[in-house]
Amino acid sequence: MTIVANRAVTFVNNKSLPVISSQEIDLDTCYGDNEIVVKVHAAALNPIDWLMYQLAFSWFAGSEKKTFSRDYSGEIVKVGSSVENFEIGDKVVGLFEHILGPQGSLSDYLVFNPTKQCALTKMPACNDPKYSDYVLNAAWPLVFGTAYKILFGYGQKLGPGSKILVIGASTSVSNALVQIAKNYLNVETVVGICSKKSFEYNKALGYDHLVAYDEDNTVEKVVGLVKDKFENGKFDLVFDSVGNSDFFPRIHDVLKSRNEGSYYLTIAGDHKIKYANLSLWSILQPSWEMLKRYGPFRKYNYAYVLLNKNPKAMALGAQLIAEKKYKPAIDSVYEFGDYADAFKTLCSYQVKGKVVVKID
Ligand SMILES: NC(=O)c1ccc[n+]([C@@H]2O[C@H](COP(=O)([O-])OP(=O)(O)OC[C@H]3O[C@@H](n4cnc5c(N)ncnc54)[C@H](OP(=O)(O)O)[C@@H]3O)[C@@H](O)[C@H]2O)c1
Structure with missing residues (x-):
């Protein structure tokens, strides 16, 4: 014994x-x-x-x-x-x-x-x-696995010609996502939204452009980037890791059309959850926006992503750590x-x- x-x-x-x-x-x-x-x-x-x-x-x-x-x-x-x-x-x-x-x-x-x-x-x-x-x-397993599902789980072909918008650039899931996108998939442009004080931290991770959510006109600044800097090159993927609904009124100004294989993927819903003081209502809150996502009303490809265990994600994470492409x-x-x-x-x-x- x-x-x-x-x-x-x-x-x-x-x-x-x-x-x-x-x-x-x-x-x-x-x-x-x-x-x-x-x-x-x-x-x-x-x-x-x-x-x-x-x-x-x-x-x-x-x-x-x-x-x-x-x-x-x-x-x-x-x-x-x-x-x-x-x-x-x-x-x-x-x-x-x-x-x-x-x-x-x-x-x-x-x-x-x-x-x-x-x-x-x-x-x-x-x-x-x-x-x-x-x-x-x-x-890393949970956050890397979640980022993996966002980047590979919906049939997207993200690579050197692609553009990604990350709402919540500083979260741990986004931290893994930007490293996979830039160091493994060689994605051309990753734009991140974070607090002004996190710019330096996130720039070092590989984000090409950062926009502050704690300053005015966040959405307009991103729309401006798309129009002027990217010459109307819209995003292939909008990834929300905080629970944000600010971009829905301008979704067609930032996200490519749904028949181009673009996606709006969230891991946090439409509202930021307060973890310290949670209620069932704060999680299940319905919104009008939902009508634009399903059935005949669908205006853009949307999914609320839930992590599932995936040995392929674990293998890639271990490989990228060993190759110093992910920390x-x-x-x-x-x-x-x-x-x-x-x-x-x-x-x-x-x-x-x-x-x-x-x-x-
Ligand atoms: N669905 C799933 O399978 C799944 C899997 C993993 C995680 N999640 C969910 O995804 C979310 C992120 O998880 P995580 O562990 O990656 O988060 P985390 O590391 O705890 O995120 C913390 C960061 O969020 C940023 N932040 C806070 N408020 C923000 C806002 N209003 N807008 C933009 N950024 C903000 C802060 O950076 P700043 O300095 O930029 O404010 C902070 O550094 C959580 O809600 C979690 O429950 C879901």
Whole structure:
């Protein structure tokens, strides 16, 4: 028997404060033939983690303990007899998908079937002077996977002749997206909308033009770029990562027509969600704009994108990190015991990169 403590940050419903709880597991018997056991070294927080917690209303959440987080990096410590391609000692990075599940990456161990939780790969070396490979690797699976789906998931052929508008240039998903677009797809023009103070940060990532949302006439400035600078060359993709509706009245001035394969893709809906103080209404709020997106009324190609686990995205992320074409962004790193401060930082919605929690 190899009994170890498996600590995890858990909660029961949105009225119970998250706490560290511990459960003993026997590392020799806790896994099946087709499962592996990963000793987690670092986990990253994402807005979805706090969102799920806030949505765990007592009338449906039940009384079981639920866990946080999806992104992890760690080392395989046990491998079932039927598992192929992974060995004890492999360092891995992945996205552990669950909704209010009993296992989440903010814990010491994850036990799972790698063909079902298939968004994992061997950890690429980052060779960063500031952060360990575990910390940097925990910081990318979810945001890179989301950016991957935006760029490749809708049949678009984005490349050297393309133009992309990113609403929310500073978000972690956009951070991954601009690096893939510029360093891998060689997209000609990526325009970003961010706060004035984030211009320098975002310029260094590869954005060709930046427009401030905290100054006047943001939409007009983008329309002006299209007309004058790009000589009426409209965008192939408008990507919204914050929940914005400002561009809908001028959509045909910025986005190419829908039969040219253009898309308006959002991962945050039409309204910015307040994570610190969430209501169901703030998520489900309908709008007139919806009528222009579906059925015979459809005026432009639109999708509300939801991430799904994708081994291809993981493989590309690891490849680009190894080739130094993609660097995950870190906002801050916390010790496991300081998880509450880590969530506070996440909910500020002013982070630049991922909030990572070290587990060891
Ligand atoms: N649908 C999905 O599958 C999926 C997947 C991943 C994430 N998401 C959602 O996508 C959103 C972004 O997630 P994330 O983790 O990438 O975000 P994040 O890293 O937490 O974004 C923080 C950044 O947002 C920027 N920002 C804040 N308010 C803004 C505004 N009004 N306009 C433009 N930028 C603003 C800030 O930079 P400035 O200095 O520029 O203000 C800040 O640095 C969240 O709502 C998240 O829940 C959805």
